[in-house]
Amino acid sequence: MNKASRLFCPALITPKNAVPKQTDQLSRSQKLLTELGLVKSGSNGTYQIMPMAQRSVDKLVDLVQRNMQLAGGQKISLPVLTPTGLWKKTGRLDGDISEFYMVRDRSGKQFLMSPTHEEAVTAMLATTSPISYRQLPLRLYQIGPKFRDELKSRFGLMRAKEFLMKDMYSFDVSEETARETYSVVTASYEGLFKQLEVPFVKVNAATGMMGGSLSHEYHYVSPVGEDMLLQCSSCGFAGNSEVLESSKECPSCRSSKLNEVRGVEIAHTFLLGDKYSKPLGATFLNTSGKPQSLIMGCFGIGITRVIAAALEVLSTDQELSWPKLLAPYDVCLIGPKQGSKEQQPAEVIENELLHNIGELCGFEEVIHDDRKDLTIGKRLLEAKRLGHPLTIVVGSKAVQQDSPKLEVHLSQGDKLELDLSETLKLVDELNKQKKDLLSGYFKKDLAIRKTQLVGHQL
Numbered sequence: 001m002n003k004a005s006r007l008f009c010p011a012l013i014t015p016k017n018a019v020p021k022q023t024d025q026l027s028r029s030q031k032l033l034t035e036l037g038l039v040k041s042g043s044n045g046t047y048q049i050m051p052m053a054q055r056s057v058d059k060l061v062d063l064v065q066r067n068m069q070l071a072g073g074q075k076i077s078l079p080v081l082t083p084t085g086l087w088k089k090t091g092r093l094d095g096d097i098s099e100f101y102m103v104r105d106r107s108g109k110q111f112l113m114s115p116t117h118e119e120a121v122t123a124m125l126a127t128t129s130p131i132s133y134r135q136l137p138l139r140l141y142q143i144g145p146k147f148r149d150e151l152k153s154r155f156g157l158m159r160a161k162e163f164l165m166k167d168m169y170s171f172d173v174s175e176e177t178a179r180e181t182y183s184v185v186t187a188s189y190e191g192l193f194k195q196l197e198v199p200f201v202k203v204n205a206a207t208g209m210m211g212g213s214l215s216h217e218y219h220y221v222s223p224v225g226e227d228m229l230l231q232c233s234s235c236g237f238a239g240n241s242e243v244l245e246s247s248k249e250c251p252s253c254r255s256s257k258l259n260e261v262r263g264v265e266i267a268h269t270f271l272l273g274d275k276y277s278k279p280l281g282a283t284f285l286n287t288s289g290k291p292q293s294l295i296m297g298c299f300g301i302g303i304t305r306v307i308a309a310a311l312e313v314l315s316t317d318q319e320l321s322w323p324k325l326l327a328p329y330d331v332c333l334i335g336p337k338q339g340s341k342e343q344q345p346a347e348v349i350e351n352e353l354l355h356n357i358g359e360l361c362g363f364e365e366v367i368h369d370d371r372k373d374l375t376i377g378k379r380l381l382e383a384k385r386l387g388h389p390l391t392i393v394v395g396s397k398a399v400q401q402d403s404p405k406l407e408v409h410l411s412q413g414d415k416l417e418l419d420l421s422e423t424l425k426l427v428d429e430l431n432k433q434k435k436d437l438l439s440g441y442f443k444k445d446l447a448i449r450k451t452q453l454v455g456h457q458l
Helices: 028-035 051-070 084-090 118-126 175-196 303-314 343-361 376-386 420-438 444-453
Strands: 039-041 047-049 081-083 101-104 110-113 138-147 162-172 201-204 214-221 227-232 238-240 258-273 283-285 291-293 295-302 331-334 366-369 390-393 406-410 415-418
Touching (some): 028 039, 051 138, 081 084, 175 258, 214 303, 343 420, 406 420
Parallel strands (some): 201 238, 331 390
Antiparallel strands (some): 101 110, 214 258, 406 415
C-alpha cells in the first residue's frame, strides 16, 4: 500500500507575496508538475522525474510496448554513443549540426550522443551474417534517452535537451512490403493514442533531414504547440501548414473552412527507402540468393513529451488531469483527522475501504493519505491538484447514523456523496473502463469523434 507520508514529492514552496518574473512564466503542465513536486528542474533543459511522475512514465512505456509487440516489434537496446563516421557516410553531418552533442574518447575517436538511431541500427544489420528474405519483415524498437542541444529548451518535458523516446526501425524486402509495415505500425499508433483518450490529429509532414518518401506527424492541438497546422472545421482533417501552404481548400472535403491551430508533435513516422541501408551496406539475400538493399521505415514516439502534452491539453491552470491509463494512482483515500471526534469509528470504515479498493483495482493503484496531522481540507486540496481520478474522503458524514456517506471527488471536479457499496461500484467501473481501453474497446461516440480528428490516411 502506498502511503502519502512516505512519498518523496518535493513540492515547490512559493512565498505568498512573490511576484513571478517574466522568465518564470511556464506552460500549464510544467508549472503544475514543478509546483506539485512531480518533476524538478536539473541543469538548463534537463529534468528530474520524481516517483509519482515516474509511475506515469512507466505506465506509458508499458502501454507503448504492448502496442509495439502487437505490431510485430521486437525490443532491443542500442548504445547512446554512435560513431560520427556512420553519420558521415549517410550525409547527415553535412548540414546544421548545432543541435548534436559530440564527445571524444581518450583516443580521440568522435561520437554522437544519439538524437536518433537510424545509422546505428542499420550498421548493426550491415555487420550481421547474411539476412535471408525469409527473416523479413524485421521490426526492431527500443525505449531510451535521446539528446538534442535545443536552442530554446522550454515548456519542461515538452522540449528538453534529454528526453525519453520509443524508436522503431523496420526492414523489408521491397517498397510495397515496407508500405504494408508502415500501415501496420501507424495503425498501432492510432490505437495507442485512442487508448489515451486525448484528441489528436495525424497530418502529412515533410521528410526533412530524415529523408524518405512518406512522413506523418501526430499532434495534440494546444496553444503552446510550436508547429502550425491547418485544420478543417467541416470534416476535422488537419495538415502541416508547411505541406499545405498553397492550399485554399481542404484536400479531404474541399471545404474552404481551414483554420490555423498550433500542435505539439508527439510522434513521427517515416518511410525511408534505402537512404540509410545503401550507404551503410545493409542488405538481405533475395529469392535468387543475391544481396539487395533493405527497405526501411522509422517510427518515433516522445514518451515524456506525450505525458507533458496530454497534461497540457487536459488540465486546468490549478489542477492536473491525467489520461485514465497514465494516472499515477487510480484512487486516493483520505481518512479522518487525528484527534477528531469521528476518528475512531471512521478509521474502521477507512481500513475496510483500503482492503476492498485494493482488491478491486490493485493495491499498487491506491495512495493512502495517512498524514492525519493535516486537516481533511488541506489533504483534499492537494489530492485534487494532483488529479487523482477518484479521491475518497472518510469524514464525519461517513459515521453519521442516518444514511452514512463517503465524499467522492472526481478529477473533472464533480463531487458525489455515496454509500460504501456505491463507492466500491464506482471504483469497479473505473477499473473496467481501464480494462476496456487496454483491450482496444472504445465508446462509440468517442471512437467517432477521434476518427474525425485524424487527418490523412494511407
